Amino acid sequence: MANEKEKENAALAAMEFVEDGMTIGLGTGSTAKFFVELLAEEVADGLVVRCIETSEQTRRLASSLGVPLIPFEQVERIHLTVDGADEVDEQGQLIKGGGAALLREKIIANASDHMVVIADPSKQVERLGKFPLPVEVTPFGYTITAKLVYDVLAASGIDRPRVELRSLSNGELVVTDGGNHILDCHCGRIPDAEALAARLSNVPGVVEHGLFIGLARTVIIGNENGATVFEFS
Numbered sequence: 001m002a003n004e005k006e007k008e009n010a011a012l013a014a015m016e017f018v019e020d021g022m023t024i025g026l027g028t029g030s031t032a033k034f035f036v037e038l039l040a041e042e043v044a045d046g047l048v049v050r051c052i053e054t055s056e057q058t059r060r061l062a063s064s065l066g067v068p069l070i071p072f073e074q075v076e077r078i079h080l081t082v083d084g085a086d087e088v089d090e091q092g093q094l095i096k097g098g099g100a101a102l103l104r105e106k107i108i109a110n111a112s113d114h115m116v117v118i119a120d121p122s123k124q125v126e127r128l129g130k131f132p133l134p135v136e137v138t139p140f141g142y143t144i145t146a147k148l149v150y151d152v153l154a155a156s157g158i159d160r161p162r163v164e165l166r167s168l169s170n171g172e173l174v175v176t177d178g179g180n181h182i183l184d185c186h187c188g189r190i191p192d193a194e195a196l197a198a199r200l201s202n203v204p205g206v207v208e209h210g211l212f213i214g215l216a217r218t219v220i221i222g223n224e225n226g227a228t229v230f231e232f233s
């Protein structure tokens with residue numbers, strides 16, 4: 001599939017940032033999977049790194065491939081984190097959390113010296129919001145929290161927002177690695193992502209949201225033949 005090649009080439013370009021001795025945050029999702037696989041090949045060839053995973057899914061993948069993992073509590077510094085995204089805009093602002101891993105992803109990205117985002121061209125947008133914005137909420141009081149989140153969206157210039165609780169095909173609510181639920185917020189277009197991020201963080205019951213502002217320093221967009229690298233300060 002062309003899309004898979006684009007993801008793989010983005011991951012391949014991200015390998016350029018890997019150095020011997022680094023502690024590396026491993027992202028979650030179908031694009032980050034390529035990076036973990038490429039890293040595993042280098043580890044098998046003698047590269048020495050220590051890694052920290054952003055989800056149980058990535059922990060299982062990395063363990064199965066022999067990538068060395070250390071508990072977050074033992075990490076003093078994360079040199080590099082490589083992760084995917086659901087949307088990336090021209091300022092390097094992101095929507096993440098389509099795979100429900102946003103909480104650990106944000107903790108690790110924020111703790112990293114350098115976050116590299118890898119994506120295929122379908123993730124590039126002029127303005128964030130077409131992809132429903134994931135918001136992680138505590139199970140306690142989630143119906144009230146959903147109403148508060150709706151109010152914040154409506155007050156943030158979002159036209160007719162829709163807030164949906166994410167559920168599985170059997171109807172059960174999705175439970176994240178942290179034991180929380182996910183609200184998918186259909187925004188269409190987010191006029192000011194930074195302002196919305198700050199407002200959502202203030203809602204009681206919101207554990208984290210999928211707006212990653214000022215965290216990605218490098219964005220790599222893969223294509224059929226290679227990748228384009230964008231740097232942000």
Ligand SMILES: O=C[C@H](O)[C@H](O)[C@H](O)COP(=O)(O)O
Nearest residue numbers: 029030031084097098099101
């Ligand atoms: O929660 C999941 C993560 O934020 C992923 O990085 C994001 O959903 C992108 O995943 P994919 O590379 O599979 O499109």
